[in-house]
Amino acid sequence: MVGSSRSHIMFQLRQATRYELEPLRSGGARWAMTVFIAVLVLALTAETGADATRNEAGVPWVDSTDNWGLPWGDAASGFYGRLEDQRRALAAQGVATERIEFAVGTESSLRKVFRPKLWFKGDFSGSVKLDAARGEHEAFQLVICPIADSERALSHLSAEKDQGHATFTAKSVSIKAIEMSPLRHVAGEFEIAADRWTLDRVGYVRTVQPQYPVMNVGEWPDPLLPLGTPFEVSNPDCQPVWVEIEVPRDAPSGRYHGQLTVKGPHDVRIAIEVVVRDFALPARPLISMGWSLHAWFGRDGVDMLLKRLEVLLEHRLAPWHTAYGHHGKLEDHDRVMAFLLERGVRLQATSGKPPAEFVAHLREKGWLKHYITLWGDEPHERDYPTYRQRTEEIHRDYPGLTVAMTEEPGPHNRGLFDLWIAEPTAQKDAWVRDAIERGDRVWWYLCQLPIHAEFDGPIHACPGMVVDRPAIDHRITYWFAFRQGIEGVSYWAVSKWPAGFEKWPAEPWPVNPISKFPYSGQHNANGFLCYPGSDGMPWPSIRLKCMRDGLEDQEYLSLLRAGAGSSPSPTVRRLLDVPPELAIGLRYYNKDPRVLLDVRRQVADAIEGLQEQFH
Structure with missing residues (x-):
């Protein structure tokens, strides 16, 4: 070693x-x-x-800055200041200051929590509040922090040296269990059962210096692992736990109360309030698509493939080519296709020109409308004659089969494809509006580095799906997609895992290799949204959770638009346009998660207001 x-x-x-x-x-x-x-x-x-007092680069932690650029001493002062709230909360629970062995904070699902506990900027008050529609998933993070004897009484006003060095005092705490109570409606007998909660331990992947600016180079939170109690947490680190509820579709609206208990050397209780809105998300959900599904998914036959796909579909993600990958054996293809359609997947894609007998089979099954053909990728203008010939060939040989391409629509390529899959960092908004107005279909795909495209500004100024970007980046894209009338959003790779992935989790997750010409650059954790679990099932990522939240936000906006009709009020019109305090454009958006969550609450209030108005 x-x-x-x-x-x-x-x-x-x-x-x-x-x-x-x-x-x-x-x-x-x-x-x-x-x-x-x-x-x-x-x-x-x-x-x-x-040496626990030094970071990965060998720099003393006390001489470093956190992910916000705060000096270590300021991060420590803020942490121990907020810890005063925890002492008060624990005192009310019968845990005196001199008995405190660990503290438990809470954080939004929209703020990534790094390992050093002093970087934690969340809440220590001992309570958390969620707001969700029926049929929606909503999450927060528990953050478990060991507290050494020398840390117990530290406060915002303690000596700066004590604050800065106390976290390096050796301290480990064993967490035996995390218990969830049912949620009881405040005005009735209805309960949301405890088994509607899921808990996952947040894991980390190592990053290296990329070519885009980042807040931190080192470990970033992303994989969500089985909780696996008991587990240890040791200074100077913390351990986040992803806590998520799925609200039942039959839950009456209103406020629900419950609690969770973290059991260690002593108990720490967190009071939970969930506000269930008086509307439900659509039963047929919006789904994101993605390319590059690793062979790992199908290596054990169709039965296991479908079980593994179920995990992705629970998170509203489906691969483009899954069904077509079985076109050589129509029985397997039909089984996969029927499975996807039943779960709300609207499209599948061929790779290149499909065989004539396969297209005939799709016609017979009535599935041709659910297929597109992708014959190439990100064409350069010099290649347009070839692509035009391919489109004409598909239209001639297979009438009704949609020709799609990862390309931005523009005045120079009108009519080249039936369905455009544009990379939003490279698109021209006016061109997209023109394409939609003339009846073209437009999707987005997120790839971090499209080629053969012209840009109006830096790629990194737009929301990104690489791991070393703020969580809001993975969610706010769907607000833009709604505003611009985009049919759907996809990601370039579901599980294009780097070499060496099979050694994980026994060994750290491998760093992505540098992209090769004509693609270039270092992109951390670009190309996958899930991880191959040691139990044979895919494990989700924080990025995948945030993407699903973005789709649910988009459904909120769709419900509001449907309820408002053709003459929305100025208040509703402002929300449907996406308020400027949240976002002006793809390169100008608010990275404060509180703003997005506040606008989302305004949208929910407006939906309920329209329901009251018409009922």
Whole structure:
């Protein structure tokens, strides 16, 4: 292990204690496990010189800045200032300051939580409030922070040196369980059962310096792992847990109260309030699409393929080519296609010109309207004659089959394709409006680096799907898509995992290689939205969760537009146009998650107001 980084060593230690020693839970076995861990820590420290006071680059943490650019001392002052709220909350729960072993904060699903606990900027008040429609998923994050004896009484006014160094005091805490209560309606007997909650442990992937500006180079939160209690959290780190509820479609509107309990050396209770809106999301959901589904999904046959796809579809993501990948065996194709259609997937795509017998089969099944053909990718203008010939060939040989292309519509290529899949960072808004007005279909695809395109500004100024971007980037795209009348949004790759992925999670997730010509540059975690779980199922990512939230936001806006009709009020019109305090354009949008959530609440209020008006 000589030369291994601290994070890599600690990752291996966590995996050893989490997986290898899982059966050792009682009596002498537990004592043996404790001794083994202690010996392993000493051995790793001696061998690698691992030092908790320094970051991955070897820089002392106290000389570094956090992901917002705050000096370490200011981050520490803010953390211990907010910790005063936790002390008050725990005192009300019967946990005196001198007994505190760990604290539990909460954070929005729209703010990524990094490992160093002093970087945490969320809430320690001991309560959280969610707002959701029936049929909607809504989430927040628990953030578990070990508290050493020397940290218990620190406050905003404590000595700066004490604040800056206390987090390096050795401290580990074992979290035995996280228990969720049912949610009870405040004015009735209805309960939302505890099994409507899901909890996932937030994992991290390592990033390197990319060619675009970032807030942090190092570990970024993304994979969502099974909770797997008990688990350890050690200074100077924290451990976020993704907590998500799916609101039942039969839940009466109103306020619901419940709580969760984090059980460790003492309990920490978090009060939960969920406001269920008096409307439901559509039963037939909007779905994002994506290319590059890894062979891992289908390696165990069609049955397992469908089970793995179910995880993606729960998050409103479907691969473009899944059904067509089985066109050589029509029985399997039809089974996959029927599965996708039943779950609301509207389109599938061929790769190149499909065989005539396959198109005939689609006609017979009535599925031709659910297919597009993609014969190429991101064409350069020099290649237009070839692409025009291909489009004419498809129209001649297979009337009714839609020809699509990853290209922006413009006055120079009118009529070249039936369906445009434009990269929003490169699109010309006026050209897209013109295409839609003349009846062309327009989708978006997010790829971070489109080629053969002209840009009006830097790519990185637009929302991005790489891992080292703010969470709001992965969600706000759908507000823009609604405003511009885009038919659907897709991502260039569902699971184009980098080489070495099969060693995860026993080893850290591999860094993406540098993109090769004609694509270029270093893009961190670009090309996948899920991870291959050790249980044989795909594990979701924070990015995938935020994308689904964006689709749900888009459905809010669609419901408001449908309810308002052709003559919306000025207030509703402003919301449908996306208010300027949230976004002006693709390169000018508000990265404060509180603003997006506030506008979303305004949209929900307006939907309910229209329902009251007409009923």
